Amino acid sequence: MALDDRKLDVLRAIVEDYVATQEPVGSKALVERHALGVSPATVRNDMAVLEEEGYIRQPHTSAGRVPTDRGYRLFVDRLSRIKPLSPAERRAIERFLVGAVDLDDVVHRTVRLLAQLTRQVAVVQYPSLARSSVRHLELVPISTTRLMVVMIADTGRVEQRLVELPSPVEPAGVTTLRQLANEKLVGTRLSDTPPLVQALVEESSAELRPAMATLSTVLLETLVERHEERVALAGTANLTRGGLLDFQGSLRPILEALEEEVILLKLIGEVEPSRLRVRIGDENEFDNLRSTSVVSTGYGPGVTVVGGLGVLGPTRMDYPGTIATVRAVARYVGDLLAQS
Amino acid sequence: MALDDRKLDVLRAIVEDYVATQEPVGSKALVERHALGVSPATVRNDMAVLEEEGYIRQPHTSAGRVPTDRGYRLFVDRLSRIKPLSPAERRAIERFLVGAVDLDDVVHRTVRLLAQLTRQVAVVQYPSLARSSVRHLELVPISTTRLMVVMIADTGRVEQRLVELPSPVEPAGVTTLRQLANEKLVGTRLSDTPPLVQALVEESSAELRPAMATLSTVLLETLVERHEERVALAGTANLTRGGLLDFQGSLRPILEALEEEVILLKLIGEVEPSRLRVRIGDENEFDNLRSTSVVSTGYGPGVTVVGGLGVLGPTRMDYPGTIATVRAVARYVGDLLAQS
């Protein structure tokens, strides 16, 4: 059944009021606070329909209405008006982010900024290695059988790993390895690396081949397969806002989920080209997060996407505001990355 | 006034029971569960004295007694018997920590392990740069005016920073800079570096001097002064155990404090030579953490200390168990570090 405009207005009003007050909203309060131009009784009828359609519900008889996940979904998709950032917010973003010296620094500042502006939990993924290309590989001999491999990516990411060589390699050998590796790998995307690394081993001289083999195994294992991705988190204290009303009383499952990097990555890491994504309550794939909403988007220099960022909060969140903030921060960070 | 042995026994029993049950403990329950050899009435008299002395208190009249911070302090200092780790725990530690490939990996595993074993919030400081010495400095040219400085410390820490040079430097110049820097700095403690870095600039040739000056500024600023120290955190979800009974109802301040690296560092970073430290409730210097206790110690290869680790939980915590675990984990990590 199609909902007419007024019913949509009513739903919008309910969402807005509920988000603002955190209390079930009744028909009378609604007509008082919003110029709907009709009486409470009419609104009640509309509410009855909205409830039947599953957009709102009553916590208990004789209480006001509360939006359901489905109601928020409709609100986000069709009803929310874009809320422009206040100049103060724009300034805050700028002020907060300029002066970052480091990729680490950028990420940390960003995640704190997001947490602060949205007053929710913020998550920022480091630029994905899979989406980065190699800028330089450095091999630092620690001893004749130990090598520190340092990979510098064009996104600013720097990763290192200790490699235990199968047999001693002289400094000259290390130089050769370094040259060879750089020659072949610089400029390539890490996700494309595996075949190249293979070739690398084959092209090595007989005596260096075992060393190169270990080296490439480590490269593939740790840089491509394993902890590849990193995330930063901030604002968990914001989960306690609104008492225990949100999150049906227990922060436990949420805090647990937030401790799992894998989960965080799934939350914000699945980036389609620059699309902002909102997952509301039940739409979340993790049971622990069924009482939360996640607003996430990709970021990167220009139009490319190198990583994701987003915030997590109660389903009862200020979607327009949060969306605007997330989008703006992502853009700023992208610009920042483009400069370096 | 001196407390006789039985009173101390009573206090110990109260602490143990309260920690176990989380409920105020009364005189009757006490004689039932502990072989004190006296009647409840006698215990009551002892309790009255203990209360007068400030070791225990009554949440309200007609409730049992609860230890005060002071009571816990006495318990920790004089009454707790060392609880040896169970073989299962020992195995858990070993199993969890072997196979770490990386300093990052070691730290992450350690912090999760600690959180899991103690069921509390765990904090692990990365080996302090100030206590590390330089193993190698690598300069990677990104462009003629940009340099990536990578410092590898003997503790396994690797730090990098981008340096914007005041004027272009050719690859040959970079090589010279690298050699000079390594020659002077390798093997020195970072805390001793400042004068050496100064000398470094003076010894550079006229044309390289500006570059070296910028380089050394960056080195000092970022490696010695600024984020120098890092920490890892895990187990925040454990704060929600015990409902809202601990922490007088609000996790907020605690979560806030835990988000501040500075605070975490202060908590666990002030390491006297291998002494284990327990700070109980009020003894904490941060107001936000007045309802928590912190057990921390230093760790490092052999007897030297390169960093701190510890756990944070409700004042009502299992001190003997926590202390044993923290100590054991610190020792294991130290050994692990000694090997690499």
Place this chain on the structure above:
DNA sequence: GACTGGCACTCGCTACAGTCGAGTGCCAGG
């Protein structure tokens, strides 16, 4: 002198009944 049993007392907790009022659904009339 130290310990014990007994006793009166305190006070938080729970259960229950009663009241209040916000909010609803429904209906008849405009």
Place this chain on the structure above:
DNA sequence: CCTGGCACTCGACTGTAGCGAGTGCCAGTC
């Protein structure tokens, strides 16, 4: 199709009462 009116529901709050764990004190005993 909208509105005002009305009866109804039910959660929130209040006040009362009884229960029971736990205490402090005291007189008596070893």
